[in-house]
Amino acid sequence: VASAEGIFLVETLAGLNPMPINYENIPSCTYCQPQVASVGLTEEKAKERGYSVKIGRFPFRANGKSIAVGETEGMVKLIFDEKYGELLGAHIIGVEATDMIAELGVAKTLETTHLEILKTVHAHPTLSEAVMEAAGEAYGEAIHI
Numbered sequence: 001v002a003s004a005e006g007i008f009l010v011e012t013l014a015g016l017n018p019m020p021i022n023y024e025n026i027p028s029c030t031y032c033q034p035q036v037a038s039v040g041l042t043e044e045k046a047k048e049r050g051y052s053v054k055i056g057r058f059p060f061r062a063n064g065k066s067i068a069v070g071e072t073e074g075m076v077k078l079i080f081d082e083k084y085g086e087l088l089g090a091h092i093i094g095v096e097a098t099d100m101i102a103e104l105g106v107a108k109t110l111e112t113t114h115l116e117i118l119k120t121v122h123a124h125p126t127l128s129e130a131v132m133e134a135a136g137e138a139y140g141e142a143i144h145i
Helices: 002-013 043-048 064-069 099-110 112-121 129-138
Strands: 028-030 036-040 052-059 076-083 087-092
Touching: 028 076, 028 099, 036 099, 043 052, 043 087, 043 099, 052 087, 076 099, 076 112, 076 129, 087 099, 099 112, 099 129
Parallel strands: none
Antiparallel strands: 028 036, 036 087, 052 076, 076 087
């Protein structure tokens, strides 16, 4: 956050009219075992703001890469606006969660929908396939669960 704020300040002072920082799109990471990461709204906060939500969950125990490396604890949870499919929030608990959250930070910033995440080809086998699967699960389209 400090780096982004510093860049914003310097660009403002230079008269560059920088894009404002959206603090809801800043990832939160906890470096523990298992790792925990999130970006955007929680399910509860989305409902408080009046959204009807669709929730997608995908457990790492069903992810090929997780199985291959023996790290199957945890899951990906995605919160979508039911009306438009926009990603409202993401939560990951498990191996490499703090790296995986970056994809979802970009998706949140770009107001990506569940369908755009689902139809983005993810390399196989990778942990990030769990993101694609969670997006599919929210709308009954997951393949591996």
